[in-house]
Amino acid sequence: MLAPSADHSPSPEPGDDVLARTTAGVIAGERAGRLSVFRGIPYAAPPVGKLRFASPRPPAPWNGVREAKAFAPESLQPIIPGSSEDSLYANVWTPGTAPDTLRPVLVYIHGGGWMVGGGSLPVYDGARLADRGDLVVVTFNYRLGAFGFGLHEEYADPETGDFADWGLQDQAALLRWVHANAAAFGGDPGNITVAGTSAGGASTWQLALQPELRPIIRRIVPISACHVWDPSTSLTPADSRRAYEIIADRLGTTVAGLREVPAAALSAAWEEVFGGLPGGREVGSGREFRGPVVDGRRMTAFDWELPTPDVPIMAIHTRTEGSFYTGPCPPQPTPTPRPTDAAELREAVRGVLDKGSAKVTDELVDACLAAYREAAEADGLPQDPLSLWTEIWGDALFRYQIVRLSERHAREGGTPQYVMEFAHPVRAPHHGTPHEATSPFLFGTYADTEAIAATYPVPPSTPLFHDGPAERAVSETFMDLVAAFARGEVPAAPAAPEWPVFDPERPSTLVLGGERIAGIAPTSKARQLRFWDESGWVPRP
Structure with a gap:
């Protein structure tokens, strides 16, 4: 009650x-x-x-x-x-x-x-x-x-x-x-x-x-x-103004008049402005997503430009963020075919880099591929085209800034921070541990194939996750860790080891899922992230 x-x-x-x-x-x-x-x-x-x-x-x-x-x-x-x-x-x-x-x-x-x-x-x-x-x-x-x-x-x-x-x-x-x-x-x-x-x-x-x-x-x-950062995942203020002016013109009204047009027409016109590949649009930013715009009020700057939050943090990323996009049912309206050889991989990687820059040179593409091949060889990871493409996609759009901001908070922040790598694998023909694989385990809905199909680009006939004792243990451990954190405690669970505050200089990342339910490890695939430090393609926090 x-x-x-x-x-x-x-x-x-x-x-x-x-x-x-x-x-x-x-x-x-x-x-x-x-x-x-x-x-x-x-x-x-x-x-x-x-x-x-x-x-x-x-x-x-x-x-x-x-x-x-x-x-x-x-x-x-x-x-x-x-x-x-x-x-x-x-x-x-x-x-x-x-x-x-x-x-x-x-x-x-x-x-x-x-x-x-x-x-x-x-x-x-x-x-x-x-x-x-x-x-x-x-x-x-x-x-x-x-x-x-x-x-x-x-x-x-x-x-x-x-x-x-x-x-x-x-x-x-x-x-x-x-x-x-x-x-x-x-x-x-x-x-x-x-x-x-x-x-x-x-x-x-x-x-x-x-x-x-x-x-x-x-x-x-x-x-x-x-x-977010521009031009990849946020519009510049100038481009945002331009986008509303374009759709107002297409709908035969003013910017202020867009309050009065049918909602469906406004939504469709916005989708048209950002349809197709980034290079063919009338605005240059918001190339992959269009998140918050820096307005000087609610968003005074991008996260990488600001101090980290002054609250306790549990920062989580998946092992292969990019496999959400490179899996057999990618969410994009016009997905890139899976690369099967070196030439196709090169073009697929160019497509990823196009998401964050209007000028992608051959030298940048080659340097990215060389860095990831070298890192994969050093770490004993797969070097096939699909695996390399997946790692590049996930690191570029997600894992790089997540890890670097966690490292900055460890150096400069004044509150405890716990870092998790969610590593529980999906079922074939899906692969890796995709972006958004976390939600079904946090909410315990991983076995509900209809719920998964309503959220993820997968048909109910090909379940995304297994449903067995390991999945139940991972889900319950995830819930326990988050619940303990929400109570203001050090995150803990019966199936998890003691979880230390994150320190980039020693093993302190909790790896949840995979061969064992949970363990403590160093930051994984650190070599891959160094390419983004040096390339300047994504801002370094």
């Missing part, structure tokens, strides 16, 4: 709906085992009409009891039917509690390249994590694509002055809502941990750097964080 609401209303009797009093009104959830579950709770007003491209506003209060038993639509995006602009809703899984036993709160931010995804996708079902970890688990949606991540001064909000990164603003609004309402769900408003994967992992870092949220966020768990 939930803790009584702030006005000390009586708790519901067994068999009744489960009630909670939020700051906007009373909601009715439902029981699921020993948990209470609330779905589709408004944490902000619908960002439609005049509120398109505006800072999030509080939800309108209601009288009576509002049902919170069904997920809201995901934020408007091209790949999920039924997605909607009206999407700013949260979901809560919570163990029954008494008022004097408030539990840690874990807020999870979904990934999807700032373009797709949703907190209500079945792979993020919070029941198992909330139950095993004894946590209050919160997921939610935030604005995506053209509606969530761009910049134009004509959209300056008269109340806040903000004119960019509305999806990041939504995330901040969600955290303020959680802080104000945690106790109504049996959660401790003074103990909120923020976790997320990919775009969501980067968001945990960015939010922890915002001064206004520092009193709310106690610690972060950035998983496979896609730390």
Whole structure:
């Protein structure tokens, strides 16, 4: 049962709906085992009409009891039917509690390249994590694509002055809502941990750097964080302005008038601007993804330019981030065929480097391949075209900045940091440990083939993960480690060794999955990362 609401209303009797009093009104959830579950709770007003491209506003209060038993639509995006602009809703899984036993709160931010995804996708079902970890688990949606991540001064909000990164603003609004309402769900408003994967992992870092949220966020768990930089994963302010001006012209209106055009038409026009290969577009940045734009307000600079967050950190990456993109079912609309020989590999690597530079020379391609071949030989790793391409892709877009920022925090940060390499392999014909392989194990949904197929580019007929004792042990260990961290403890689990604070000079990375459930090791594949130090292709933190 939930803790009584702030006005000390009586708790519901067994068999009744489960009630909670939020700051906007009373909601009715439902029981699921020993948990209470609330779905589709408004944490902000619908960002439609005049509120398109505006800072999030509080939800309108209601009288009576509002049902919170069904997920809201995901934020408007091209790949999920039924997605909607009206999407700013949260979901809560919570163990029954008494008022004097408030539990840690874990807020999870979904990934999807700032373009797709949703907190209500079945792979993020919070029941198992909330139950095993004894946590209050919160997921939610935030604005995506053209509606969530761009910049134009004509959209300056008269109340806040903000004119960019509305999806990041939504995330901040969600955290303020959680802080104000945690106790109504049996959660401790003074103990909120923020976790997320990919775009969501980067968001945990960015939010922890915002001064206004520092009193709310106690610690972060950035998983496979896609730390943004231009021109690869963020638009320059000039290119963002240009993009809105292009689509306004195509739709026969002004930039301000884009608030009034049909949402589907605006979304489609944005997708057209960024369709095709980067070299053929009208704007040069945002070449792979289009995450937060540096606006001098919410984003004062990129992560690599700023101090690391002043909160405890559990930083996680997968062993082969790139195999999400080089596997048999890549997510790209026009995927690069798997290279089978040296010539094809060379062009595939050029394609990766094109994601971060408008000018990729033959010398850069050759140097990259030579460095990775040499490192693979020294480490006894495969040197076939698919393996080399996979490592280059994953390091370039993800692992390099994750590791280097962890190293910087170890040198300069003032809070404890724990680094994990998630290494549990997928099933053939998939390979390695791909980007986003972590979420099904954190949430315990790895065996749900339909849930996986709804989130990952895989058909249900070819399961992504095995389902056996090893997978269960890895999942439970992952949950235990994160739950201990969320309680403010040193991360620990029965199947894991003692996990030291990260020190780049000694073995201190926890490797989860693979031949054994968990072990401590040095940073893996360090030689490969040296190429990016020297090439200047990606900024070095």
